[in-house]
Amino acid sequence: SNSNKNILLTGTAGFIGSNFVPYFLEKYPNYNLINLDLLTYAGNLENLKECENNTRYKFIKGDICNRELVEFIFTEYDITGVIHFAAESHVDNSIKNPGVFVQTNVNGTFTLIDVAYKYWMNKPFEYKEKYQNSRFHHISTDEVYGTLSENPNDLFTENTPYAPNSPYSASKASSDMIIRAYNETYGLNTVITNCSNNYGPKQHDEKLIPTIIRKALSNQNIPIYGDGKNIRDWLYVLDHCKGIDIVYHNGKKGETYNIGGRNQRTNLQIVNTICTILDKEVPKADNSSYKELITFVEDRAGHDRRYAIDATKLEDELGWKADENFDSGIIKTIEWYLIKYGIKK
Numbered sequence: 001s002n003s004n005k006n007i008l009l010t011g012t013a014g015f016i017g018s019n020f021v022p023y024f025l026e027k028y029p030n031y032n033l034i035n036l037d038l039l040t041y042a043g044n045l046e047n048l049k050e051c052e053n054n055t056r057y058k059f060i061k062g063d064i065c066n067r068e069l070v071e072f073i074f075t076e077y078d079i080t081g082v083i084h085f086a087a088e089s090h091v092d093n094s095i096k097n098p099g100v101f102v103q104t105n106v107n108g109t110f111t112l113i114d115v116a117y118k119y120w121m122n123k124p125f126e127y128k129e130k131y132q133n134s135r136f137h138h139i140s141t142d143e144v145y146g147t148l149s150e151n152p153n154d155l156f157t158e159n160t161p162y163a164p165n166s167p168y169s170a171s172k173a174s175s176d177m178i179i180r181a182y183n184e185t186y187g188l189n190t191v192i193t194n195c196s197n198n199y200g201p202k203q204h205d206e207k208l209i210p211t212i213i214r215k216a217l218s219n220q221n222i223p224i225y226g227d228g229k230n231i232r233d234w235l236y237v238l239d240h241c242k243g244i245d246i247v248y249h250n251g252k253k254g255e256t257y258n259i260g261g262r263n264q265r266t267n268l269q270i271v272n273t274i275c276t277i278l279d280k281e282v283p284k285a286d287n288s289s290y291k292e293l294i295t296f297v298e299d300r301a302g303h304d305r306r307y308a309i310d311a312t313k314l315e316d317e318l319g320w321k322a323d324e325n326f327d328s329g330i331i332k333t334i335e336w337y338l339i340k341y342g343i344k345k
């Protein structure tokens with residue numbers, strides 16, 4: 001349905017949101033996208049440059065915890081849908097500085113959904129009708145489910161009990177619970193998606209894959225945690241965006257959907273794959289392999305061993321399927337970074 005005209009998107013100057021906005025603007029010519037982002041260290045307006053001149057794109061710098069600002073935005077733009085990306089997102093930072101994770105991820109999510117509820121539903125009946133299809137889509141992570149055994153067939157489903165292990169995943173789990181309560185208690189039209197690790201263009205330097213590429217290209221040691229055998233289930237960012245699109249439009253009210261591309265890889269496999277591609281694309285002068293730069297460093301505290309998603313519900317009920325596998329997605333990703341670093345045109 002194209003009835004949701006003015007949609008509030010949060011956190012779109014970051015990695016996933018900035019891939020989502022151009023995709024969504026192009027796909028839905030009758031949507032106006034209002035973007036709220038605090039521009040923390042993780043947000044970069046350069047990521048949204050391609051949208052700047054689009055009249056259906058509006059950027060507002062501000063904090064999702066600022067209730068007055070959020071209320072102003074709902075009223076000013078008559079918001080009839082929310083897709084909520086904004087978060088503190090880096091596990092290592094959450095270990096050093098958990099407070100801001102609780103503030104943004106928990107209090108910020110509460111502020112947004114509470115304002116949405118009051119704007120859409122806590123009103124006389126005639127207004128309720130107008131906003132009854134307004135939907136709040138919360139973007140979350142598979143990390144809320146904790147860690148899996150080494151058995152490759154052991155997967156996270158939507159029924160896996162929550163067992164977050166890091167301050168990051170605990171704050172995301174808390175935010176998911178708030179969303180759940182607004183659906184259960186007030187009947188708000190919510191959906192949640194829990195996605196596996198993303199990779200692709202525009203990801204912040206601090207994350208694993210950009211770090212591997214950057215360190216290799218600058219001929220510095222490539223740090224790998226512990227024994228490098230931690231497993232993640234990697235999804236190309238545009239496949240995540242397509243999953244969000246499908247769930248936002250067709251997901252069932254109050255439901256959760258897992259998103260993942262069935263691409264389990266150890267960190268060691270990731271770094272080896274990237275080095276092999278770089279060896280071919282940008283051979284070193286002495287013809288040595290980038291793999292020689294791999295250096296094992298002390299493991300992250302509380303490092304979850306394995307994540308992997310069972311996306312059957314999204315695939316079977318809503319017809320989503322990842323377009324990229326890891327081998328095709330990583331080539332696109334490396335190409336993007338080679339252009340970013342001026343190595344390719």
Ligand code: NAD
Nearest residue numbers: 011013014015016038039040042043063064087089197198
């Ligand atoms: P990111 O860190 O790249 O971007 C986060 C954005 O949120 C930044 O632009 C930042 O400025 C903004 N932000 C932070 N605090 C804010 C605040 N208080 N008010 C307004 N804006 C604020 O994150 P990402 O990787 O794009 O992740 C986006 C969402 O997807 C997050 O909710 C994250 O938990 C979730 N997620 C990420 C992954 C992944 O692999 N990156 C996987 C699954 C789910």
